[in-house]
Amino acid sequence: MADPKNPSRGQGKKEAARQRIAEKRAAEAAARAAEQRRRRAVVGAAVAAVVVVVAVVVAIAVQTSRSAVASDAARPDGTSAGGNGYTFTVGQADAPVTVDLYEDFQCPNCRDFEDRAGSTLEQLASAGTVKIVYHGMAFLDSSQNDDYSTRALNAAAVVASSAGPEAYEKFHDLLYANQPDERTGSGLTDQQLISYAEQAGATGEDVATDITNLVYGEWVKGAEDQASKDGVNGTPTVFVDGTELADLTADGVTAAVQAAQRG
């Protein structure tokens, strides 16, 4: 018991050494496994990142071409001189004040504006005080109204193209006077659009087929994009000499036009 050279003690030492070696090997194996896992995770993340980047690039390319307005799209005649091809101007070219009107034919607030201020505006135009620049928009299409916004703006472009901007204005007034309900309505039929076009002064077989065939359908998309680029996101939006009109009443229009005239 007092013997310091206890054989069992030496055996214990060996045992401990073996254990240490085994632990060290296990730790090394664990470290290798962890390193392998880490490497696999890095590779996985890199692959995932590349896949996402490629998908983004492809999506940008595909969606850009899908959203572009076809360059060979039919464009109506009679648009504003020197304009971007998406507007129709009524009134004398040298009128001192310009009123820009952004409207959707299906928009009920636009009809309210036309009810309140439309005739005032047209009187100011015929008096030579203002020229009205009509910017059509079409964002209230639905399956219920059979894409009425687009069909109505297309028809208006057909009218302007065949009978001039004054006919556009007449047609525009007729469509607001007979606006179908935005929520419950099913839009005016093509036949109704054709008969209003006739009343506005655009007649003939071509007018009817151009309305039915949505000949300016691509152009309508372009008009919608143009309004967005003009910074217009709601209808009705009215600019009097470039300043947005807040008071959308007849008095509001008159006051703003007078202010613009005074400079």
Add this chain to the structure above:
Amino acid sequence: MRPWLATAARLLLGGVLVVAGALKLPDPAEAARAVRAYQLLPEGLVGPVAFGLPVVEIAVGLALLAGVFVRAAALATAVLLVTFLVGIVSAWARGLQIDCGCFGGGGQVDAADTAYPWEVARDTAMLLVALALARWPHSRLALATRLEPAHG
């Protein structure tokens, strides 16, 4: 308990992201108008953001749903949500009358048909969930734990 909450967070955020991204794909012109309506980006960046963002949303959403790269995806979600919140709050502060376009649509709204308070509240709530998930990403029903059983 906590892993199951993380699973719920994954499914919620992932589901919302995938749906939000997918709804922006069918009408790219509308998506571009929605981005342009914020009036924050130069015209040259409108298209890339409008068309690239939905893909990123879907990718991050799929990662969350599947349960791979959960922490990274949760952080990416948080970054996206902070970006959206900045856009929405700035549009609100500037008095723009736009729809956020978060789930397609976007851009034009009729008169004062805006919903800024709701949009901000929703995105803030989702941001908190995303941050919590980034802090505690370990969850049940995750693909990554199946591939890596040794991994805690």
